[in-house]
Amino acid sequence: MRRSNALMQLWPWAGLAGAALAWALDHQIGSDGTFYDCAAGSPLAIVVGIVTLAVAAASGFASFRLWDGERETNARRFVALLGWLFSVLLGLAILLSTIAAFILPACLA
DSSP states (O other): OOHHHHHHHHGGGHHHHHHHHHHHHIIIIIHHHHHHHOSTTOHHHHHHHHHHHHHHHHHHHHHHHHHTOSSSOHHHHHHHHHHHHHHHHHHHHHHHHHHHHHHOOOOOO
16 A cells, blocks of 8 residues: 555544644643733734644645545545534634633733
């Protein structure tokens, strides 16, 4: 099996794996950055939120393209659909935590 064929076998899982990784990084780095900077509108939390939202959107788009394909098996299309929906769900979670970084009050002295 060629390398490109091996990667194509994993392509339906892009939305599931990519969005989960993006959300985990946003949760860990973003929340730690918010408490470390201790100010509303922390630049670190906002940048991390934007980058991880872009990763979740890109992985969801990859799954959507495979789901929309006509030459795929039903099982691969189903996993791609789940990956696309999962990336939408976790993208919303990333977006809400990024918005929360704007409105969190500054830490008490």
